[in-house]
Amino acid sequence: xxxxxxxxxxxxxxxxxxxxxxxxxxxxxxxxxxxxxxxxxxxxxxxxxxxxxxxxxxxxxxxxxxxxxxxxxxxxxxxxxxxxxxxxxxxxxxxxxxxxxxxxxxxxxxxxxxxxxxxxxxxxxxxxxxxxxxxxxxxxxxxxxxxxxxxxxxxxxxxxxxxxxxxxxxxxxxxxxxxxxxxxxxxxxxxxxxxxxxxxxxxxxxxxxxxxxxxxxxxxxxxxxxxxxxxxxxxxxxxxxxxxxxxxxxxxxxxxxxxxxxxxxxxxxxxxxxxxxxxxxxxxxxxxxxxxxxxxxxxxxxxxxxxxxxxxxxxxxxxxxxxxxxxxxxxxxxxxxxxxxxxxxxxxxxxxxxxxxxxxxxxxxxxxxxxxxxxxxxxxxxxxxxxxxxxxxxxxxxxxxxxxxxxxxxxxxxxxxxxxxxxxxxxxxxxxxxxxxxxxxxxxxxxxxxxxxxxxxxxxxxxxxxxxxxxxxxxxxxxxxxxxxxxxxxxxxxxxxxxxxxxxxxxxxxxxxxxxxxxxxxxxxxxxxxxxxxxxxxxxxxxxxxxxxxxxxxxxxxxxxxxxxxxxxxxxxxxxxxxxxxxxxxxxxxxxxxxxxxxxxxxxxxxxxxxxxxxxxxxxxxxxxxxxxxxxxxxxxxxxxxxxxxxxxxxxxxxxxxxxxxxxxxxxxxxxxxxxxxxxxxxxxxxxxxxxxx
Numbered sequence: 001x002x003x004x005x006x007x008x009x010x011x012x013x014x015x016x017x018x019x020x021x022x023x024x025x026x027x028x029x030x031x032x033x034x035x036x037x038x039x040x041x042x043x044x045x046x047x048x049x050x051x052x053x054x055x056x057x058x059x060x061x062x063x064x065x066x067x068x069x070x071x072x073x074x075x076x077x078x079x080x081x082x083x084x085x086x087x088x089x090x091x092x093x094x095x096x097x098x099x100x101x102x103x104x105x106x107x108x109x110x111x112x113x114x115x116x117x118x119x120x121x122x123x124x125x126x127x128x129x130x131x132x133x134x135x136x137x138x139x140x141x142x143x144x145x146x147x148x149x150x151x152x153x154x155x156x157x158x159x160x161x162x163x164x165x166x167x168x169x170x171x172x173x174x175x176x177x178x179x180x181x182x183x184x185x186x187x188x189x190x191x192x193x194x195x196x197x198x199x200x201x202x203x204x205x206x207x208x209x210x211x212x213x214x215x216x217x218x219x220x221x222x223x224x225x226x227x228x229x230x231x232x233x234x235x236x237x238x239x240x241x242x243x244x245x246x247x248x249x250x251x252x253x254x255x256x257x258x259x260x261x262x263x264x265x266x267x268x269x270x271x272x273x274x275x276x277x278x279x280x281x282x283x284x285x286x287x288x289x290x291x292x293x294x295x296x297x298x299x300x301x302x303x304x305x306x307x308x309x310x311x312x313x314x315x316x317x318x319x320x321x322x323x324x325x326x327x328x329x330x331x332x333x334x335x336x337x338x339x340x341x342x343x344x345x346x347x348x349x350x351x352x353x354x355x356x357x358x359x360x361x362x363x364x365x366x367x368x369x370x371x372x373x374x375x376x377x378x379x380x381x382x383x384x385x386x387x388x389x390x391x392x393x394x395x396x397x398x399x400x401x402x403x404x405x406x407x408x409x410x411x412x413x414x415x416x417x418x419x420x421x422x423x424x425x426x427x428x429x430x431x432x433x434x435x436x437x438x439x440x441x442x443x444x445x446x447x448x449x450x451x452x453x454x455x456x457x458x459x460x461x462x463x464x465x466x467x468x469x470x471x472x473x474x475x476x477x478x479x480x481x482x483x484x485x486x487x488x489x490x491x492x493x494x495x496x497x498x499x500x501x502x503x504x505x506x507x508x509x510x511x512x513x514x515x516x517x518x519x520x521x522x523x524x525x526x527x528x529x530x531x532x533x534x535x536x537x538x539x540x541x542x543x544x545x546x547x548x549x550x551x552x553x554x555x556x557x558x559x560x561x562x563x564x565x566x567x568x569x570x571x572x573x574x575x576x577x578x579x580x581x582x583x584x585x586x587x588x589x590x591x592x593x594x595x596x597x598x599x600x601x602x603x604x605x606x607x608x609x610x611x612x613x614x615x616x617x618x619x620x621x622x623x624x625x626x627x628x629x630x631x632x633x634x635x636x637x638x639x640x641x642x643x644x645x646x647x648x649x650x651x652x653x654x655x656x657x658x659x660x661x662x663x664x665x666x667x668x669x670x671x672x673x674x675x676x677x678x679x680x681x682x683x684x685x686x687x688x689x690x691x692x693x694x
Contacts, residue, residue, distance in 0.1 A: 001224045001231050003254055004060070004158065005247040008236035010044050015244035015307075017051070018314035020251030023058035024048075025091065027236065029078040031065050031187075042081060049086045050413045055316045055376050056340070058088040062236075064113035065187045066094050066542040066561065068568055069425070076104045076423035083108040086415050089133065092116075093171060093185070096545030098130055100423060107418035109133045111158070115171040115185065116520060117538070120494045121149050123521025128154045134229065139165055139214060140592040141493070142284045147226045148494050156229035161220070162246055162268075163234020165211040165278070165290075167193040168589035168631075169491060172538060175588040177563050177693050178633055178685075185540065185563065188694040193589075194293070198612040199599055208595045208611065212292035215268065215277035217260040220253055238272065241304040244311050245271040270300040281592065288598045320380035321408070323369040323401075327352050327360065327386040335369070335400040337377075337408050345407035349400050352390035362386040368397040375405055426548065428573045431650025438673055439579070439655040440666065441487065443622065445470040449663030453480055455670050458653065461487045461516060465625060468506035478511050485514035486531070488522045489625035490538040490590055496626055497525070504529050516559075523553060532556050537581060544573035551575045557652065562586060562637075566689045569649040577652035582639045583669060584657025585620065585632035586687060595629050596621055603627075620660050632659055638684035640672040645689075 005021035007013035016024050026048065028040040040048060052059050061082045067075045075097055079090055083105040090108055092098055093115035101110055112118055112127040112135040119138040127135045134156040137146060141159075150157050166173060166184075175192050177183035182190045196205035214234070216223065223231060231254070233246050249264045260268070269276065275292030279285075324336040332348035352360070366382040437458035442448065445466045460477065464486050467474050474484055486507045492500050504515075508530060515531035517523050518538025527533060535541060535550055535558035542561045550558055557577045560569045572578060596609050605623035612618050617634040624630045637657070639646055646654060656673060658666050671677035 001220075001228055001254060002058075003247065003251050004230050004232045006163075006233055006236040006238065006243060007048070008039065008238065009240070010040065010048065012236075012238070012240040012243045013048050013052070014316070015240040015311040016247050017055060017057050017316045018311040019244045019247035020255065020317060021057060021247050023060060023088070023230070024052060025060040025062055025232075025236075027062045028082065029074070031063050031067060031071070031075045031078060031097075042085075045082065046085045051316075053086060053413050054319075054409055056319050056412075057317075059086070060111065061087045061090045062113070063097060064091045064093040064115050066183075066185045066540055066563070067097060068564070069543045069571060069573075072096060072100055072425075072543055072545060073423050076100050079105050079108065080420050083418055083420065084415065086413075091136070094540065094542060094546060095549045096543040096547075098132075099545045099549040102131065104421045104423050105418065106421075107416075112136060113171075114138060114160070117169055117171040117490070118521060119145075119169070119491060120497065120521045121152055122497075122524055123519065124149055124153050124155065124157070126520045126523060134158055136160075136232065138169060140169060140281045143219070143222060143226070143282050144284075145493055145495070146223075146228065146282075150227040157227070158230040158232050159216075159223060159228050160214060160234055161216040161223070161231040161250065163213055165214050165281075167209040167211055167591050167593065167595075169592065171540065172490060172590050173588070174563065174586060175631070177688060178586055178588055181688070181691060182694045183563055186694065196614065200610050200612065200618075202612070205614070207291060207293050208599060209589075210274065210293050211290055211593070212274045212276055212278040213272065214279070214281075215265075216279055216282055217249065217253070217265060217268065217277075219279065219282060220250070220259055221257075239304075240311070241307050242271045244307045245303070248307075267303065270303050286593050290593060291598070315374075316376060318372070318376055318378040319412075321372075321377045321405075323366075323379055323382040323384075323404075325365050325369060325382070325384040325386070325397075325400075327365065327384070327390055327392055329354075329387055329390060333392055333396065333400065335397070335404050337404045339408060339412065343408060343411045345404050345411060347400050347403040347407065349396050352392045355389050355391040358391075359389050360386060360392045364394070365392075365397055368394055369401050371398070371401070372405070377405055377408075425544065426573070427575070429575055431570065431574060432577065432652045433650070434652075436580075436647065436651050437653040438670065439653050440670060441584070441655050441657050442466075442666070443659050445473055447658055447661065447663050447666050448473065448477060449667065451667040452663060452670065453477065453482055455667060455674070456480075456482055457656075457670060458483075460484045461655070463487050463489070463625065464500060464503040464507060467510060467512060468503035471506055471510040474510045474512065483514075484510075484512050485516055485534065486512050487516045487536065488518060488526065490518040490536075491592070491626060491628060492519075492522070493626070500625075501525065501529070504531070517555075523555075527554060535559055537562060541578070544575075547572060547578065548575045559655070560651070563688050563693050565692065566645050566649045569651065569689075572650075574650060578650070579653040579655055580646055580649065580651040581637065581657055582646055582654035583637055583673065584655075585634075585636055585659045586657070587630050588619065588633055589629070589631040590624065591629045591631065593629075594627060595631075596623075622659060633685070635683045635685040636681040637687045638681050639686065639689070640669075640679075642686070643675075
C-alpha cells in the first residue's frame with residue numbers, strides 16, 4: 001500500500017520524503033484545493049520531481065478546483081508544464097479539466113480527487129470510464145463500504161488515513177462561499193465549520209460542526225487486506241515538522257507490518273489534534289464523540305526541534321541497488337549498477353595492469369563499490385569477478401562507481417515521453433433567448449397544493465423517496481398536465497442503493513421519465529432504469545468544457561453552479577440547455593454525521609431545527625436521503641426583480657428551490673416569478689450571482 005504524504009512547500013516535501021513517503025502530492029499554480037499553502041513555483045516543481053524520482057518517490061499534482069472559462073487555458077498550461085516536468089499523475093475535481101486534460105496532456109495519468117464526491121461503486125466505475133486510474137474515496141465511508149468498493153473496483157482506490165475532517169461531504173460544501181465569498185471548491189475555504197454555533201434561541205456556544213482529525217492508525221492492516229492501493233495523509237497547510245512526524249509514524253508501521261505504537265500515537269497528538277482523533281466513520285461509530293476543537297496548547301518545541309534536525313540532515317531514503325564488476329586481463333574494467341525497477345547503467349575504464357606487488361582482490365573492489373555515501377543509493381548486493389594477479393587503482397574503481405551512479409540517476413530522472421497539445425475552447429453556441437421555464441423544486445409532496453397546480457409550473461421536482469411514497473398523488477399531478485421529475489440524492493452509499501432503486505422503480509411506474517442527477521455515481525443507474533439524464537447543481541458545472549463533457553455522457557440539461565456570477569453563466573458555451581437556481585435557501589452542507597441527533601440525543605427531524613451563528617443568523621437543518629443532514633442558508637436567494645439579468649444569462653429554465661416554505665408560500669413565490677403579486681422574502685440574498693468568489 002502506497003503512503004501518500006502532503007507537501008505544501010519545498011520544506012514539507014523534503015520532510016515527507018525523508019520520513020519515508022512513497023509519494024507526495026503538491027500544488028503549483030493557483031488551481032489547487034489549498035491555495036493558502038506555500039505551494040511551488042515552476043522551478044521548485046521541477047526540482048521537486050527530480051529530487052523525488054531520484055529517490056523512488058512519485059509526485060502528484062493537485063489540480064482539484066473548479067475553473068472558470070477564463071481560467072481553463074491557464075489550468076491547461078499548468079497541467080502541460082507539470083506533465084513535461086515528469087509529474088506522475090494529476091488530481092482533479094472539475095469535469096471541464098478532465099476534458100481539457102484529454103486534449104492537452106492525454107498521457108498524463110488522472111486521479112479523481114475526493115472533491116468529486118465519489119462514494120460508491122457506480123461512481124468509481126464512472127471515473128474509470130472517464131479514463132481515470134485512481135479514485136480518492138470520500139472520508140465518510142465505513143470499512144464495509146470501502147471493502148465492497150475495493151473488491152469490485154476496476155481502478156485503484158485511495159483512502160485518507162490521517163488529517164482534518166470536513167463536516168460536509170467534500171466537493172458539496174458551499175458554506176464558506178455563500179456566507180463569506182471564499183469557496184472551498186476553489187481552494188479558499190474559510191472553515192466556518194470550526195466556529196461556534198447554538199441551536200434555536202440557545203446562545204450557548206458549542207461546536208456542532210467541528211470534527212476531530214481523522215486517524216486510522218490501528219486499521220492499516222485492514223486497509224491493506226481490503227486492497228486499498230494508497231493511504232493518504234491530509235495536511236498541505238501544515239508545517240514540515242507535522243508532515244515528518246505523521247509520515248514517519250505511518251511509514252514505519254507499514255514497513256514493519258504493524259500498527260503504530262502508543263508512543264507514536266502520543267507523538268501524533270503532540271504534533272496536532274483537536275481533542276484527540278476519531279475513526280468514527282471507518283468503524284461506523286458516528287456521533288458526538290467524533291467532535292472536537294483545537295485547544296490552545298504550547299507548541300511542542302522539543303519534539304519539533306528533534307524532527308527538524310532529523311529531516312534537515314537527512315538526504316532522504318536511499319535506493320537499494322545491485323553492483324556488478326569485472327576485472328579481466330586485457331579487457332576494460334567494467335562496472336554496472338541496477339535499480340529495483342530494472343534500470344541498468346554500465347561503464348568501462350582502462351584495462352588492468354599486471355600487479356607488481358599487491359594485486360587487487362574481489363573484496364577490495366566490492367568495498368570500493370559499497371562506498372555510496374553522499375548519494376541517494378545504497379549497495380544492496382555486489383557481485384565482482386576479479387582475475388588474479390591484476391592491478392587497478394582504487395581511484396579508478398571509485399570513478400567508475402560514480403559514473404555508473406550518475407548514469408543511473410540520469411535514467412531515473414529522465415523526463416517521460418508524452419504527447420501534448422494546445423488548449424482549444426471549441427465551438428460556441430447561441431444563448432437561449434426565449435422565456436425561461438419555471439421549475440418548482442419541492443422537498444415534500446405536501447407542498448403540492450391546488451393553488452400551486454393551478455399556476456401550472458413548467459416542471460415539479462421531488463426527491464425519489466417522496467414520489468415513491470405518493471405515487472397516486474404524482475399521477476394526479478401529471479394528469480393535470482404538470483410534468484414531474486425525480487431529484488436523486490447527492491449521496492447514496494452502496495448499501496443504500498437497493499432502496500434507491502426500489503424508489504426509482506416506483507417513480508417509473510408513476511410515469512416519471514426525467515431524473516435530476518447531482519453525483520457522477522448515479523448517471524449510469526438512472527440511465528439503465530430508463531430515465532432521461534438532467535444534471536443537478538451537485539455536478540458542479542462551472543465552465544463550458546464541463547457542459548460539453550456532460551453532453552458527451554448523455555445529459556440533456558445541466559444546472560449551472562450557483563458559485564458562478566450571472567455574467568459568467570451568460571458567457572458559457574451552452575452545448576445543451578443550462579438551468580439556474582433563482583430562488584430559495586441554498587444548500588450549504590450535506591453531512592453524514594447527524595447534527596440534530598448529536599444535539600438532542602434522539603431523532604427529531606420532523607421538528608424545526610435551527611443552527612444559530614454568533615451574529616444571530618439562523619440556518620435550518622433538514623433531513624435528506626439516508627437520514628443525512630442538509631444545512632440551508634439563513635437567507636433566501638431572491639431574483640424575481642432581476643428578471644432582465646437572469647434572462648440575459650441565456651438559461652432555459654429557472655428553478656425555485658422550496659425547502660421550508662408551505663404550500664401558500666410556494667404559490668406566492670411562483671406568482672412573483674411569473675410577474676404577478678408582490679411577494680418578497682423578509683431576509684434575502686442575491687447569492688453569488690453578482691459578486692466574485694475567491
